[in-house]
């Protein structure tokens with residue numbers, strides 16, 4: 152199952168609505184990097200509202216997405232991380248420190264614009 | 271009193287998702303709140319992935335523990351793989367032989383209330399329990 156990636160001006164928008172298995176997480180990583188490359192997008196918002204489990208593998212994939220996108224000149228913001236998911240991540244021992252987050256898609260877009268203007 | 275709820279075989283990658291969904295459903299049934307459901311599902315995901323990656327096949331068992339005043343969900347991850355050579359090393363944060371974040375087993379221990387691991391060259395059994403809050 153591929154995760155749809157939408158383009159809006161210079162940004163890419165992704166809402167993860169499916170249960171992420173390892174395979175689809177890896178495919179998503181690849182698809183997103185290709186799309187950044189092909190579209191020249193400068194920012195990406197990834198909405199995680201529907202994601203109920205982020206384990207160490209998925210956390211690593213998401214963290215890698217941020218670093219890889221950064222190398223390609225695109226800033227990533229995560230939105231909608233559920234409280235239960237963020238608590239679980241910390242207890243698991245995973246700190247996504249470098250990763251900007253925002254409450255929802257709208258706030259995510261605002262944050263992206265701010266981050267990009269600071270450059 | 272222990273009651274077996276179900277058992278999920280781990281053979282292919284998708285079974286990791288299947289096991290954590292089954293576990294979350296049992297957690298919901300037993301009355302765990304949403305944060306505990308996430309803790310339980312995440313712990314199962316780590317244990318099931320370890321089976322898939324390091325032992326290839328195994329199974330995850332779910333049991334209900336009736337105690338007073340709370341109810342427990344007991345999860346047993348069992349495989350006949352090569353086992354873990356140095357369990358004490360593995361239980362330290364930051365240890366991984368697979369390039370992972372190394373939060374796996376120590377993380378599982380933090381997410382659950384009880385944790386036990388037994389590993390020999392004939393296989394590994396990890397047993398964890400979460401109790402409902404009263």
Ligand SMILES: Nc1ncnc2c1ncn2[C@@H]1O[C@H](COP(=O)(O)OP(=O)(O)O)[C@@H](O)[C@H]1O
Nearest residue numbers: 320324351353360366367368370372374375394
């Ligand atoms: N069921 C298992 N069978 C054999 N070895 C295992 C098993 N579970 C874990 N291990 C070993 O213990 C190490 C640590 O596991 P874990 O804490 O989950 O971190 P990670 O999976 O990221 O390496 C693994 O790298 C692996 O070598």
Ligand SMILES: [Mg+2]
Nearest residue numbers: 316320374375
């Ligand atoms: Mg692991």
